[in-house]
Structures are given as structure tokens and as C-alpha cells.
Amino acid sequence: MKQYIEIRCRHCGADDLVKNGRSENGTQRYRCNECGKSFQNEYSYNAWKPGVKGQIETQTINSSGVRDIGRNLGISKNTVISELKKNSCRSESVFHAAGRRN
DSSP states (O other): OOOOOOOOOTTTOOOOEEEEEEOTTSOEEEEETTTOOEEESSOSSGGGSTTHHHHHHHHHHTTOOHHHHHHHHTSOHHHHHHHHHHHHHHHHHHHHHHHHHO
């Protein structure tokens, strides 16, 4: 008895995929023929799962601490810190770009 799982691209939603090797932990990787991006169907580390980066920002706005966010999401506090640094650099560059126009 064979079972099939329908897999769609996480980025564009297309179903035209090809296998694209395996990750270091042995998980199958896929490449989309439509957009050309590569992805895994399931991740072993929570920080790579879709939506986690947005949850870091949401919990920061709700006044959660770095260690608390890491504990809630099951990721390292260092990952939380690096993501917050990336977001602060992006927001500063947008702020400076908007200031130059006026």
C-alpha cells in the first residue's frame, strides 16, 4: 500500500517540485521549478519553522524578555537576540531613508 503526501512550495504555493538532496540531519529537501527556491517539508529546529520570526517580534511588543521568548518558542536565546538585532537594523534603515526624503 502506497501513500502519497501532496507537497506545495512554501514560497509560491506551486506543486511543481523536484527533490533537491538531503539536509545534514537526513531530511529531504525540495526545489520549486516555478520560483526556484529550496525548502524542507519539516524542520528539526523550531527557529527555522515558518512563522517563528514573527512570533519573536509579537512577543517582544508584548514586553516578553529574551529568555522568556526563547523558552516559549523552544529556541535559543541567542537566536532571539540575533533576530531582534536584524529587525532593529531594518527599522533604523527605513527610519533613516524616510528622514532623508523630507
